[in-house]
Amino acid sequence: xxxxxxxxxxxxxxxxxxxxxxxxxxxxxxxxxxxxxxxxxxxxxxxxxxxxxxxxxxxxxxxxxxxxxxxxxxxxxxxxxxxxxxxxxxxxxxxxxxxxxxxxxxxxxxxxxxxxxxxxxxxxxxxxxxxxxxxxxxxxxxxxxxxxxxxxxxxxxxxxxxxxxxxxxxxxxxxxxxxxxxxxxxxxxxxxxxxxxxxxxxxxxxxxxxxxxxxxxxxxxxxxxxxxxxxxxxxxxxxxxxxxxxxxxxxxxxxxxxxxxxxxxxxxxxxxxxxxxxxxxxxxxxxxxxxxxxxxxxxxxxxxxxxxxxxxxxxxxxxxxxxxxxxxxxxxxxxxxxxxxxxxxxxxxxxxxxxxxxxxxxxxxxxxxxxxxxxxxxxxxxxxxxxxxxxxxxxxxxxxxxxxxxxxxxxxxxxxxxxxxxxxxxxxxxxxxxxxxxxxxxxxxxxxxxxxx
Numbered sequence: 001x002x003x004x005x006x007x008x009x010x011x012x013x014x015x016x017x018x019x020x021x022x023x024x025x026x027x028x029x030x031x032x033x034x035x036x037x038x039x040x041x042x043x044x045x046x047x048x049x050x051x052x053x054x055x056x057x058x059x060x061x062x063x064x065x066x067x068x069x070x071x072x073x074x075x076x077x078x079x080x081x082x083x084x085x086x087x088x089x090x091x092x093x094x095x096x097x098x099x100x101x102x103x104x105x106x107x108x109x110x111x112x113x114x115x116x117x118x119x120x121x122x123x124x125x126x127x128x129x130x131x132x133x134x135x136x137x138x139x140x141x142x143x144x145x146x147x148x149x150x151x152x153x154x155x156x157x158x159x160x161x162x163x164x165x166x167x168x169x170x171x172x173x174x175x176x177x178x179x180x181x182x183x184x185x186x187x188x189x190x191x192x193x194x195x196x197x198x199x200x201x202x203x204x205x206x207x208x209x210x211x212x213x214x215x216x217x218x219x220x221x222x223x224x225x226x227x228x229x230x231x232x233x234x235x236x237x238x239x240x241x242x243x244x245x246x247x248x249x250x251x252x253x254x255x256x257x258x259x260x261x262x263x264x265x266x267x268x269x270x271x272x273x274x275x276x277x278x279x280x281x282x283x284x285x286x287x288x289x290x291x292x293x294x295x296x297x298x299x300x301x302x303x304x305x306x307x308x309x310x311x312x313x314x315x316x317x318x319x320x321x322x323x324x325x326x327x328x329x330x331x332x333x334x335x336x337x338x339x340x341x342x343x344x345x346x347x348x349x350x351x352x353x354x355x356x357x358x359x360x361x362x363x364x365x366x367x368x369x370x371x372x373x374x375x376x377x378x379x380x381x382x383x384x385x386x387x388x389x390x391x392x393x394x395x396x397x398x399x400x401x402x403x404x405x406x407x408x409x410x411x412x413x414x415x416x417x418x419x420x421x422x423x424x425x426x427x428x429x430x431x432x433x434x435x436x437x438x439x440x441x442x443x444x445x446x447x448x449x450x451x452x453x
Contacts, residue, residue, distance in 0.1 A: 036368040039369050064288050082294065108203065113252055150185075153192055176343045177377075182340045206343060230294060230301075331349050355373075
């Protein structure tokens with residue numbers, strides 16, 4: 001290998017600094033090991049850059065939009081600058097609004113409250129519950145799981161062709177599955193929606209931390225994502241996109257900040273004039289630190305360079321897939337097939353193992369944190385496992401003892417802060433557990449598989 005090639009490979013394999021990268025955890029078999037955080041799809045660790053930026057601002061924290069003092073003015077400027085940074089990160093159009101929320105779930109529930117009366121909503125059964133469930137009070141069409149990206153477009157086009165052509169319609173779709181990591185054909189789905197007079201909202205919770213996401217380039221109407229998956233775990237999220245439905249809707253929450261003017265009426269009641277800006281749906285004191293953290297993460301990822309970040313993640317994905325392929329007992333779950341493009345999220349099952357037992361052994365014996373369960377995407381996981389749709393299951397581990405069959409899977413996920421060593425340790429641990437079995441005894445306690453003590 002030439003010196004230049006070696007240097008390029010070394011650059012490719014350098015993770016971004018994150019909090020917790022040096023944390024050690026005890027092993028049930030004795031000793032300690034550096035924790036391998038491989039549950040990024042649930043919550044990614046904070047980038048060190050994000051933490052440092054927040055720490056530098058924290059002494060200057062003040063009330064937003066409500067104070068004349070220097071710290072309040074500073075915090076207000078910081079909050080609104082964060083909004084502009086996010087808009088730039090998402091490639092928002094002129095006139096689009098960026099609303100700060102608590103999470104992707106909160107963002108999509110906000111939009112569900114803002115859709116016009118009579119709106120028809122179309123959503124695939126493969127969605128995370130955050131985008132599957134908020135539409136309960138609308139006329140919802142749930143679409144069957146497709147088996148190819150092209151089939152997803154065909155299913156949507158057929159459903160839209162049968163709708164009322166004169167009423168409002170909305171399509172909700174994920175950008176990357178939180179179960180399989182597979183990328184969805186967002187541009188094509190957006191084109192199909194718009195061709196039939198519908199709008200589309202993109203759940204980018206699993207896409208935004210791994211790939212550049214642009215409202216303009218993808219031609220979607222809204223994007224929703226969470227800070228805690230974007231290396232900014234301070235309880236904030238974003239809904240960004242077209243302003244008209246948001247301006248026409250009643251505020252998501254009623255209170256200070258959302259109201260422009262409140263007066264008493266002659267009949268003794270109260271008359272309210274609501275803001276038409278993003279503030280309309282941001283009642284109460286906003287999460288300034290959460291918004292600032294998201295903006296800091298947007299800047300850090302952009303400055304690191306998406307080409308480098310994506311190439312490095314694909315390097316890690318290839319490692320995991322190659323390692324799991326060497327274990328015949330492992331079955332990786334997929335909708336679109338083994339060759340489908342994906343982000344750093346993979347779910348699998350192991351023949352002869354209860355998934356909760358396997359995940360518990362990875363943690364207790366190897367210091368590896370993964371997720372087991374149905375990943376708040378029950379219909380999708382049941383489809384992938386080929387189980388009866390009526391079979392009971394939970395987001396976490398069901399009540400199943402080690403060795404018993406369980407309706408759940410194991411998910412490994414990683415990102416910009418994951419070192420190669422964590423992935424190598426995970427692949428080796430899977431191989432050793434399948435070959436040799438667990439070194440410790442486990443039991444079920446309150447729905448979780450834990451080491452027996």
